[in-house]
Amino acid sequence: MKMLLNLRQDKIGFLSSIVIFVTIMLGVFAPFFAPHDPNQVNMSLRYAPSSMEYLLGNDHLGRCILSRLIIGIRPSVLWVLAALGVSVLIGAALGFLAGYFRGKIDTVIMRMCDTMLSFPGYVMALAIIGVLGVGLQNILIAFILIKWAWFARIIRTSVLQYAELDYVKFAKAPGIKDLQIIYKHLFPLTFSDIAVIASSSMGSMILQISGFSFLGLGIQAPNAEWGMMLNEAREVMFTRPELMLAPGLAIVIVVSAFNFLSDSLQVALNPALSTGQKRSKQESLSTEKKEVLMK
């Protein structure tokens, strides 16, 4: 609750969270918000410019671009978010285990991570697609398999750094349970690290999914996806560059919203940073008042 209040004072953070919230809502209820059937071909409207009925115009098959954009939120944002969530969960669980308990568990988990991380991400994804076949689902599986190790490593480092602090030692002394210590003392501190890496890799994952669809390895036609819409627009890039605008901008806006949100979260989650700002503002106000009174 306090965190949300902090976030509200930060204009960019507030705006980014609204953008993300609206995007998610649009995606979840896409069929309601989409003005037309996103897959309905209408050759008479080929490359039609924007009109009252088709706000963003029509593509090379005369399909409504706005509707395709909205439906495209599902694979481009929602599914990516889900894959991210799963890999962060796996990574956090293993990272906390390794960083908090150290010893043998740590060694085993870290060697597993090293093994996973020794394959370059794209090659691994291509290999998995090669085995499982083309499709959004398989790309998501590939993402989870690649990313968890990366998250586990970062979260472990973050946990290691905090697990030796005096207040954690103090909590251990009277016998507070390990789970409770992790939840109360380590999680809040590592959470800002987790939120930051998660939201920044959200950006890169959206771009990667779009990249795979752009290569034709992701979601299959005629379904809409932002990267694929870019790919389709590429064919007429020089004659009708405006077709690239809608999906391109959508990707840029959502990715930046996630990146800005991660920056703002870092400040909002840290009481030292957030209350410090408020205090200093109040103090400067009161000194101003004093100066006025002196006159």
Place this chain on the structure above:
Amino acid sequence: MLNVKDVYKSYRKGGLIFSETHQIIKNVSFTCHAGECLGIIGESGSGKSTLGRLILGIEKPDSGTVLLNGQNMADRRVRAGNISAVFQDYKSSINPFYTVKDAIMEPMKRKNKTGKDGLRKIDQLLIQVGLDPSYKDRYPHELSGGEVQRVCIARAISTGPNYILLDEAISSLDVSVQTQILDLLKELKRIYNMSYVFITHDIQAAAYICDRVLIFKDGQIEELVDIDELKDVQSAYAKELFQSIISF
């Protein structure tokens, strides 16, 4: 009664394959009686903090035992509410997400002393350590080092423990604040009849508060003396140690 018996502790250094063990604590045995303040003096790196962690039961000795009234300290039920600690680094001794109230409340929660009674207890504790009750909604970064240390002391005594381990608890404070805290500790010890294990490298502070001091070197006990007999220590190392500050 706190009983440390034949305790050894070593740490492994290096990687998986080429690791060597460093013996940090070697064959340490001593007793800290109820109501006593036992000082542990030694130079940096002699293993005082390591010994402190073993006493607190948050690390286990390689061999030997730490017993509290005959029960093994490694068991968390034995520790609960009976032993507490104050550490040196006031910057990291309170969770930055906790207010003073949350921090003091933490060990009390185990005893189900929350709610209105708990709040009154917190006010009382804060007054006892010389802080205004209005401090309870502050975050640690809004307190000075001395104030944080006072909060830590309030937190340590909140469950009424029999033993408190003070690991360089006053070393990072300036001299006048050190004396204030030492006086506070003396006062609290008198009121609650607690025992302290007071780890320090400052002989004067130890002389001020302790009943007995244990002189520690390279993970071993060099000598155990009463504070009154501090002037006539036997071992060469202890003599050398006191020579350097003979002026006091």
